[in-house]
Amino acid sequence: MKSAVVVFPGINRERDMARALKFVSGKEPAMVWHADSELPKGTDLVVLPGGFSYGDYLRCGAIAARAPIMEAVRTHAAKGGLVLAVCNGFQIACEAGLLPGVLMRNARLKFICKEVFLRIERSDTPFTRQYNAGAVIRVPVAHGEGNYVADADTIARIEDEGRVLFRYTAPDGKLDPAFNFNGATNAIAGILSEKRNVLGLMPHPENHVDPAVGPTDGRRLFESLVSTLEAA
């Protein structure tokens, strides 16, 4: 696995992401500056990490989506390369047209940091092959704008195509508005691109990999990527 973590000004979970990638894969990812125009040769996983790119003073992710490096990321994705876009990274991916829809303010208009329950909708993806479909995992969220919204046709389409990969649910995996804390449409927490090679999700699996710190439910997402890429 040869991963590259893109660093935009104001991104702040890039170290957590790099640490998780190293922890699980044993390999140090390359840190790629937003103003660069090329990814390191041989990159097989691009990560858009969390944070507040450009302070999120404009629409979240809108400025970062137009950074020089994003052209290379689009090319990588167009060729079927894997892209993991977490939190602000998800917002950037939506703004860059890599994923449909948009992330709006949380339903209660507040930033929320807590552990949530996610149901894994399918295990036949490069991101979830080490999980069982239908399994419920516990991972943290930390965002103010994670309320996933798209027009009705888009929602219908991504649902029909099985592109919703994670949903906010109760601990038993049932949909429950009380657990859809940010008000996302259909409790969507993470979606795949049409070719299923780009994943955008609001929660932070990278913060739940190390048993010395806490739960490790996020770890299998990285193990899935490692097994996908090492097998390739």
Place this chain on the structure above:
Amino acid sequence: MIPNEPKITPALIADHGLTPDEYERFRGLIGRDPSFTELGIVSAMWNEHCSYKSSKVHLRELPTKAPWVIQGPGENAGVIDIGDGLACVFKMESHNHPSFIEPYQGATTGVGGILRDVFTMGARPVACLNALRFGDPKHPRARALVSGVVAGIGGYGNSFGVPTVGGSVGFHPRYNGNILVNAMAVGIAEKDKIFYAKATGVGRPVVYLGSKTGRDGIHGATMASAEFGDTSEEKRPTVQVGDPFSEKLLLEACLEIMRKGCVIAIQDMGAAGLTCSAVEMGAKGNLGVTLDLDRVPTREAAMTAYEMMLSESQERMLMVLKPEKEKEAEAIFQKWGLDFAVVGKTTDSSRFIVRFGGDVMADLPIKELGDEAPEYNRPFTEPKKLPILDAKSIASPVSIKRALEGLIASPDLCSKRWVWEQYDHLILNNTVQRPGGDAAVVRINEGPKALAMTTDVTPRYCEADPFEGGKQAVAEAWRNLTAVGARPLAVTDNLNFGNPERPEIMGQLVHCVRGISEACKALDFPVVSGNVSLYNETNGRAILPTPTIGGVGILDDLAKMATLAFKAEGETILLVGETKGWLGQSAFLATVLGREEGAPPPVDLAVEKRNGDFVRKLIAASSVTAVHDLSDGGLLVAIAEMALASRIGARLDSPSAGIPPHAFWFGEDQARYVLTAKTAEVPKITAEAAGDGIPVRVLGTTGGSQLTLPGEDPILVSSLHALFEGWLPTYMAGGAAE
């Protein structure tokens, strides 16, 4: 010639917060009338906030040294040795006045300022904490203030990318006109790569870095050095505006140029901005500084020298760089999109000279500006001793169960989840003990060592007896660190009081400091940094004396960390320490009976140390499964909190004979902890305790889904949970303030 417009009049001097005597002192120092810019400069240097003129003489009493102290008070932040070539850099600072006027921006810039203090010294911030005090929940502005301050703290820390891991939130009508926002930041640096403000070398470039200078925050520090009247709303323009995005860039850029060895001296522009930072760098290095304001990056047109010298625009730094590294440093700042400008140079003249538009706007003796600042030994009165209340004379109007329910759902003791869920407390992936425990614990790099941290103070104790209250604030911080298994190392103090020109307020300050000093000495817990916030007073009504203590300790192995949640059913619950049933100034007396009376519980520091050392030893030996310190609400509230954190109930035995049950369960005797242990471990623990002369008694057993007390209806943990978690969200949603 120094242009001298507008004319200096007694009214203008008074507007700058200088007394006629202080003005004459300044005139004497420079041997002539000052210019308008110079008047501004001296008002910035000599106000209470920057000069500590009322408190300095007393702060000297505080113990500041220990073998592990690398840097005590006087720099941007304190520095302690935490082993493995690493140092912990930390400080707490208030942003009370601005947060009352403009809660979001006030709180935001409070966090930004304290983070800057920490990374100015070369440390990467690893955690933030805070201590917040608001007025009566029924006060019409209370909700807006809570909401704004919490959003502001989160807004800055979350975006900057530092976890906000702990703190405290309290309410009292005495904060109706002056809320408290005390923010603490903790960072980690390499021990031999700490950066200081002291400039060295003549003719070196003085470099301005960071955001541009605007008109915000002019006279902020002066505003924070006066009490409020009815027109404090008009002071809104003195509040700065925070930009966490710029600060994050500034952090990365500063750490990068430090790593590359470019920096000789560095000082952040905090209170009184360019003035304080330039004077401090020069004065500490026995050098003069000449500033050329034409080169200062500004974001507004036609700013005057006076405005530039007094602006408190945020996210700015002043540095002296190695001349040969200037280009490299400039390239790094440009990469991060930040302003970089050489705005002056160091000189051998001992003068602070400010040039602008071809004129000299100020020419002042640099050392005297700081060293000759007025210092007052203000008159103070001895606080009145309050009588010790006899627990037997206080009847409980309600059952133990009802009292517990009332306490657990009270504004001060209820869950603060609504607050800390708005703070990113997990970023950096090192938060091993999250908010809600006795102390937050943050792993150091890859471990196994970890830092423990807490903020504590019980203002109603300090009001009733400033000396004992000061001791108690330190003891409680020490106890909270101990309760997670950490070895307490050092503290930062944030002393919040009213108007020091009133002898009774000065009496509170003096005696609180004495109490802090005595406790810090006895517990080997030196003060390494701090901040004083006076004039927290509106229309002559002062806040409760609130000397917040931020404590830091170290755990050698985070795997041995203790937490307060019960771990399993059928374990023995033990109480360490002596229970006399002290109800004076207790949360029980205040909440259940609506009385704030009597002397607060005394703190026996020798007992405190003995009991704490014993508990820490048990934690290190893995003899105990859960640990919680006793504080507000006493024994039963502590047990309830342990049950709430685990959803495991407990069966409790009869209280001691000779103490009324409500005094036994809710008394606030100090130096106590509740522990749980596997039943097989208990004989060993009690024998060890007996050997050390420490009172330990069995309180009962964990298990079930309720708290069972002799003679009381059982208390369901789930209903207690609803009360505990319910008050704050209900209140913030507009529900009842009761």
